[in-house]
Structure formats: C-alpha cells, structure tokens
Amino acid sequence: MEMFTYEKALEQVKQEINQALTRSPRMIREYLTHLTLSQGKMIRAVSVLTAALDQDGYCSYEAIRVAAAIEIIHLSSLVHDDIIDNADLRRGHETLQKKYGKRTAVICGDYLLSLALKMITNLEHKNKYLEIQIPDYISKLCLGELNQHINNHNLDLSMFDYIKIIGGKTAALFEASFFAGAVITGESQKNCKKYAKIGYYIGMIFQLMDDCMDFETTVETMKKPVQSDYEQGVITLPLIYTFFQKPEFARKAKVEGISRNEINQAVEDAKGLGYTRSIVTRYYKKAEKLIQSLSLIAEKEDKMLSILNKSARMIA
Amino acid sequence: MEMFTYEKALEQVKQEINQALTRSPRMIREYLTHLTLSQGKMIRAVSVLTAALDQDGYCSYEAIRVAAAIEIIHLSSLVHDDIIDNADLRRGHETLQKKYGKRTAVICGDYLLSLALKMITNLEHKNKYLEIQIPDYISKLCLGELNQHINNHNLDLSMFDYIKIIGGKTAALFEASFFAGAVITGESQKNCKKYAKIGYYIGMIFQLMDDCMDFETTVETMKKPVQSDYEQGVITLPLIYTFFQKPEFARKAKVEGISRNEINQAVEDAKGLGYTRSIVTRYYKKAEKLIQSLSLIAEKEDKMLSILNKSARMIA
Numbered sequence: 001m002e003m004f005t006y007e008k009a010l011e012q013v014k015q016e017i018n019q020a021l022t023r024s025p026r027m028i029r030e031y032l033t034h035l036t037l038s039q040g041k042m043i044r045a046v047s048v049l050t051a052a053l054d055q056d057g058y059c060s061y062e063a064i065r066v067a068a069a070i071e072i073i074h075l076s077s078l079v080h081d082d083i084i085d086n087a088d089l090r091r092g093h094e095t096l097q098k099k100y101g102k103r104t105a106v107i108c109g110d111y112l113l114s115l116a117l118k119m120i121t122n123l124e125h126k127n128k129y130l131e132i133q134i135p136d137y138i139s140k141l142c143l144g145e146l147n148q149h150i151n152n153h154n155l156d157l158s159m160f161d162y163i164k165i166i167g168g169k170t171a172a173l174f175e176a177s178f179f180a181g182a183v184i185t186g187e188s189q190k191n192c193k194k195y196a197k198i199g200y201y202i203g204m205i206f207q208l209m210d211d212c213m214d215f216e217t218t219v220e221t222m223k224k225p226v227q228s229d230y231e232q233g234v235i236t237l238p239l240i241y242t243f244f245q246k247p248e249f250a251r252k253a254k255v256e257g258i259s260r261n262e263i264n265q266a267v268e269d270a271k272g273l274g275y276t277r278s279i280v281t282r283y284y285k286k287a288e289k290l291i292q293s294l295s296l297i298a299e300k301e302d303k304m305l306s307i308l309n310k311s312a313r314m315i316a
Numbered sequence: 317m318e319m320f321t322y323e324k325a326l327e328q329v330k331q332e333i334n335q336a337l338t339r340s341p342r343m344i345r346e347y348l349t350h351l352t353l354s355q356g357k358m359i360r361a362v363s364v365l366t367a368a369l370d371q372d373g374y375c376s377y378e379a380i381r382v383a384a385a386i387e388i389i390h391l392s393s394l395v396h397d398d399i400i401d402n403a404d405l406r407r408g409h410e411t412l413q414k415k416y417g418k419r420t421a422v423i424c425g426d427y428l429l430s431l432a433l434k435m436i437t438n439l440e441h442k443n444k445y446l447e448i449q450i451p452d453y454i455s456k457l458c459l460g461e462l463n464q465h466i467n468n469h470n471l472d473l474s475m476f477d478y479i480k481i482i483g484g485k486t487a488a489l490f491e492a493s494f495f496a497g498a499v500i501t502g503e504s505q506k507n508c509k510k511y512a513k514i515g516y517y518i519g520m521i522f523q524l525m526d527d528c529m530d531f532e533t534t535v536e537t538m539k540k541p542v543q544s545d546y547e548q549g550v551i552t553l554p555l556i557y558t559f560f561q562k563p564e565f566a567r568k569a570k571v572e573g574i575s576r577n578e579i580n581q582a583v584e585d586a587k588g589l590g591y592t593r594s595i596v597t598r599y600y601k602k603a604e605k606l607i608q609s610l611s612l613i614a615e616k617e618d619k620m621l622s623i624l625n626k627s628a629r630m631i632a
Contacts, residue, residue: 025459027466080426084419103400103465106422110396111458113429117451130445135433142427143341149419150343 003058006049006303009067013045016068020115031100031108035075040091043310044177045071047202050303051181051195057299062123063184066132069119070177073134076112077141077173079105084149085232113138131183137176144168152233155253159240163204171203178202194290198304201287206311208280211236212273213313215264230263237279238272239263245270284312319374322365322619325383329361332384336431347416347424351391356407359626360493361387363518366619367497367511373615378439379500382448385432386493389450392428393457393489395421400465401548429454447499453492460484468549471569475556479520487519494518510606514620517603522627524596527552528589529629531580546579553595554588555579561586600628 004012021032045067052063081087082095083105089095097105120129147165151157178199182192214229215238229236242263243250249266252258258266267273291304320328337348361383368379397403398411399421405411413421436445463481467473494515498508530545531554545552558579559566565582568574574582583589607620 027463028459080422083422102418104462106396106399106425107458107462107465109422110425110429111455111462113426114451114454114458117433118455121446121449121451127443130437133437135430135437138430139427139434142423142430143344146420146423146427147343149423 009049009059009064012064013067017071042071044074044173047177047307048181051178052185053300054185065119066180069116072112072116074173076109079109128184132180137172140168140172157235162237162240166207170207171200174203175199198287198290201283202308202311205280205283208276209313212276215267237276238267241275242267242270242272325365325375325380328380329383333387358387360390360489363493363623364497367494368501369616370501381435382496385435388428388432390489392425395425444500448496453488456484456488473551473556478553478556482523486523487516490519491515514603514606517599518624518627521596521599524592525629528592531583553592554583557591558583558586558588
C-alpha cells in the first residue's frame with residue numbers, strides 16, 4: 001500500500017477535490033468549478049490527515065479520499081447555507097445561489113453530498129466507511145443548522161442552547177474529521193473516541209473564536225463584514241452573556257432595538273469577549289490534555305497542537 | 317432471522333417511515349410529521365420488497381429498512397423539488413416550503429437524506445449497503461433534476477436528452493429499488509443487473525405515462541392541475557414529438573407563444589400521446605421479458621408484473 005507524507009497527502013487532497021469537481025458531468029461542471037474559487041484553508045482535511053498519521057508519520061490514500069470527501073461535505077453545507085442566509089458573497093467570491101439562482105444551488109448542494117458519499121463508499125477497505133458513520137455527522141450538522149435557523153432573532157437564546165447549536169453546526173464535522181482519521185489509521189475504539197472528542201473541542205473553539213472576531217472586526221473595522229452576526233439575526237455567545245449580565249439591555253433590544261455601536265459598547269462593558277475566551281480556554285485545556293494522553297510521535301503531536309492553536313487563532 | 321410476508325413487510329415499512337420521521341429530534345419533528353400527510357402509494361418501497369422476496373415468498377427485515385430508506389430519499393427529493401418548482405401543493409397538501417419557508421425546507425431535505433443513509437448504513441449485514449450503491453443513485457437523481465431545470469422552457473429539447481433527463485429524475489430510484497431488493501435477497505450479480513434494468517424500465521414507463529396524463533387530464537378536465545407541465549416550462553415527450561412532426565408549430569411556440577388549447581390540439585393531430593405510448597410499449601416488453609427470464613416463483617412473478625402494469629396504468 002502506497003503511503004504519503006503529510007505534505008504530499010495534503011497536495012493530493014486538493015487534487016482529489018478539484019478532480020471530483022471538474023470531472024463531474026459537463027452540465028454541472030460549470031457550477032462546481034465556480035466553487036473551487038472560494039476554497040479556504042481546508043482545516044477539516046488537515047484534521048483528517050493529521051489524525052491519520054501512523055507511527056512513521058505517513059498516511060494512506062484512504063485518508064486522502066476521506067479528507068477530500070469531508071471537505072466536499074463542508075462545501076455542500078456552505079452552498080445550502082448561502083441559500084438559507086441569502087448570501088451574495090463568500091470569501092470575496094460570488095456565491096452559487098447569487099450567481100446561478102437558488103434552484104441550481106439546492107441541486108448542486110445535493111449533488112456534492114452524494115459525490116462525497118460516493119468517494120467514501122468507494123474506499124478500498126469498505127468497512128472503514130461504515131465505522132466512520134458519516135451520515136450520523138451529516139444529521140448532526142443539519143440539526144445544528146436548523147436549530148440556528150429556528151433561533152434566528154431569538155434574543156432569549158440560552159448559553160446551553162447556543163452550545164448545542166454550534167456543537168452541530170460547526171463541531172460535528174471537526175469531530176467527524178478527527179474520528180475518521182483515527183479509524184482509518186486503525187486506532188483502538190477507545191482512542192478513536194478520544195480523537196472524536198478532540199475534534200469536537202477544536203470545532204467549538206473554532207466557532208467561538210469566529211463569534212468573537214465578528215465583534216472585533218466590527219470594532220477595529222479592519223475587515224468590514226457586510227452584515228454582523230446580529231444584523232443577520234444570529235445571536236452568539238458574547239452577546240448572550242452580555243444580555244445575561246445586563247437584563248435591561250436585553251429588554252431594550254426587544255423593545256426599542258439596539259444599534260451596532262450600542263451592542264459593541266455593551267459587549268465591552270460586560271466583558272462578553274473575555275467570557276467567551278474563558279470558555280475557549282476551557283475547551284483548549286481539555287483538548288490539549290487529550291492530545292497529550294495519546295502518546296503520539298513528536299511530529300503528530302505537534303501537528304495536532306498546531307491545529308488546536310490555529311482554531312484558537314494563537315498562530316496565523 | 318425473522319422473515320416477513322409481503323403484506324406484513326409493507327405494513328412494517330409504513331411504521332419504519334413514521335417512526336423515523338416522528339422520533340426525530342423535537343425541533344425537526346413538526347416539519348417531518350407534516351410530510352406524513354402527503355404520503356403516496358409507496359411504489360418504490362413496494363418495488364424493494366417485491367424484488368427481495370425469497371423462494372418461499374418472504375422478505376427480511378433488511379429489505380424493510382432499505383424500502384423505508386428509499387421512500388425517505390424520495391421524500392427528501394420531493395421536498396427539494398418543491399423548493400425548485402416553488403410549489404404550494406403536493407397531493408392536495410400544503411408543501412413544506414410553502415408552509416415553513418424555503419430555508420427550513422432546504423435543511424429538512426438534507427436531514428431526510430442523512431436519515432435515510434443512516435437507516436441503510438445501520439443494516440445488520442453492513443456490506444450489503446456498499447453493494448447497493450445508494451450514493452450513486454442519488455447522484456443520478458440530482459443530475460436528472462439539474463438537467464431538467466437547465467432545460468426548463470427549452471423548446472429545442474431533443475427526445476434523446478429528454479430520455480436522459482427522466483432516466484435520472486425518475487428511473488434512477490426505481491432502478492435502485494429493484495437492484496437493492498435483489499442484492500438483499502442474495503441474487504447473483506448477473507441477476508441483480510437484470511433487476512436493475514427492470515427497475516429502470518418501470519421508472520421510465522411510470523414517468524412517460526405521467527407525461528401523457530398531464531395532457532389527458534387537461535383535455536378531459538377530470539382533475540384540473542393548477543399548471544400543466546408546459547406552463548411550468550417542462551417540455552415532455554408528447555410535445556417534443558409534436559414539435560418534431562410540426563416544425564411550424566415549434567416556430568410559433570418560439571415566436572408568438574402557444575396556448576393550452578393549441579398545444580392539446582397539436583399533440584392530438586401529431587399523435588404525440590400515441591407515439592409516447594409506443595415508447596412505453598417498447599419498455600414494457602423489455603421489462604416483461606426480463607421478468608420472465610428470472611424463473612421466479614408464481615407469487616413473485618405476479619407481483620413484479622403487477623408493478624409493471626401499475627406503472628403503465630394498466631390496473632388501478
């Protein structure tokens with residue numbers, strides 16, 4: 001069985017994704033090719049590959065396929081997200097739903113999902129696919145999305161419910177990524193569960209830091225987002241905590257409405273970002289401890305910690 | 317292993333579907349329960365169960381699960397279809413997208429798909445799942461939908477392209493149903509391919525007869541559809557053939573537009589329905605021959621022929 005260094009594997013993932021998108025039937029190719037424009041840092045693929053590294057620091061072609069498939073599942077969820085959010089831009093590029101219409105975007109998202117599932121079910125060791133339980137994670141992802149949608153503009157959203165939402169919306173696919181990597185490389189069931197938990201924590205950190213950034217970029221006006229989370233009806237932890245600390249501000253939000261400046265001031269006064277970061281720290285320490293408990297080779301441990309640090313925006 | 321008579325199995329499929337829908341997490345249950353209202357005759361589930369009957373006329377619990385899952389995949393595609401078609405009603409009931417909005421419907425369709433995949437991947441004999449290749453069929457379904465959407469209002473659509481569209485849009489899931497049933501009951505690879513072909517032919521017949529009915533119900537004004545296929549931009553075989561026979565009528569359609577009455581008259585003059593039925597007959601004979609070549613027990617052969625006849629609307 002051919003084995004790949006991490007760097008070569010990551011390169012191969014990019015190729016697999018591009019091939020899957022550009023070798024699709026002609027009629028759908030144009031739409032899918034458009035998506036390759038707005039590809040990000042592939043942190044989910046990086047997670048699969050890292051979790052799949054063996055004792056010599058190599059990973060198998062199966063890990064590459066699964067990494068590509070999970071990125072495509074992520075892509076599929078973004079395509080449907082953009083319909084739900086009526087978004088025009090993603091990472092500076094026109095969204096599929098804006099460019100080709102919602103109808104085409106619904107089908108393209110469905111097609112991408114089936115494409116990813118096809119890639120995984122065609123693994124050489126087919127049984128691995130069943131252990132990875134991708135459909136379970138897709139369900140969790142959907143339920144997270146739905147839960148967020150239902151709670152759009154809900155100013156009474158509790159911290160508990162919020163944690164549940166992002167646990168599905170964001171953390172589920174990170175969990176799937178680490179879990180899949182561990183299953184592929186043949187880790188024990190006990191260890192696979194540890195990897196899954198690490199993935200969950202990293203996903204939570206990733207989302208909570210994103211939530212903080214939404215306030216920071218507004219304050220610093222470094223990158224001016226078209227609409228803040230709040231303006232889109234998405235109530236995140238820094239503001240939930242602020243409402244909890246300042247019930248009179250929550251009442252004002254319901255009765256009179258609150259401006260972007262008022263929100264930023266209130267979040268600052270209530271230390272909403274500090275509180276959110278303290279939750280991040282809690283997840284960070286749990287993840288760190290779990291990673292260290294796995295007795296990994298130095299390269300793998302470093303890479304796992306590096307993903308953790310990236311999710312916490314501690315390194316670029 | 318507990319085995320079920322056909323009747324008991326079909327009853328069980330209904331229960332499995334209802335359980336899957338109503339035992340989903342609370343937040344999505346309301347939407348899914350709404351769907352149980354507009355359940356049809358479950359011809360896909362009937363196909364799976366029939367194809368899965370063994371030499372004694374029994375089928376396994378696995379066949380029941382797969383039958384329920386394929387019906388749920390069909391349901392998922394209907395939910396997304398209704399978004400694409402902006403449909404208000406389906407089988408007399410308000411659609412999900414009309415009642416709860418397109419956003420909710422996008423997510424519910426995704427969730428249903430993941431639910432169906434979960435049901436199949438949890439089969440006792442997991443390897444069966446991989447043989448059934450459900451993701452391949454979902455891809456075909458998506459491509460058929462997309463192809464139809466791209467060719468909406470395309471008056472130059474060729475017969476060849478039309479056959480390709482309905483081969484994905486409708487026939488793919490019928491093919492999957494018969495193929496899955498045969499795989500589950502342990503048929504040889506050669507026979508499984510025969511079952512798949514039978515399913516494909518039946519799906520084609522089902523759709524072509526539906527296309528004919530769209531004209532007939534208009535003419536007879538028995539059930540008046542809100543909008544005919546043509547008014548929705550869907551060009552079907554009877555009209556494609558009519559355009560082919562009457563190029564001047566095709567030109568008129570492009571330049572001046574054509575009314576419902578003119579279409580019906582032209583289709584009648586050109587014998588568009590007769591031509592479509594001749595194609596149906598061709599598929600019918602192929603399917604009949606294949607069914608007879610399988611040397612089935614009388615009960616199973618009768619049931620297979622009965623599905624074929626139902627698809628051709630030869631029996632109620």
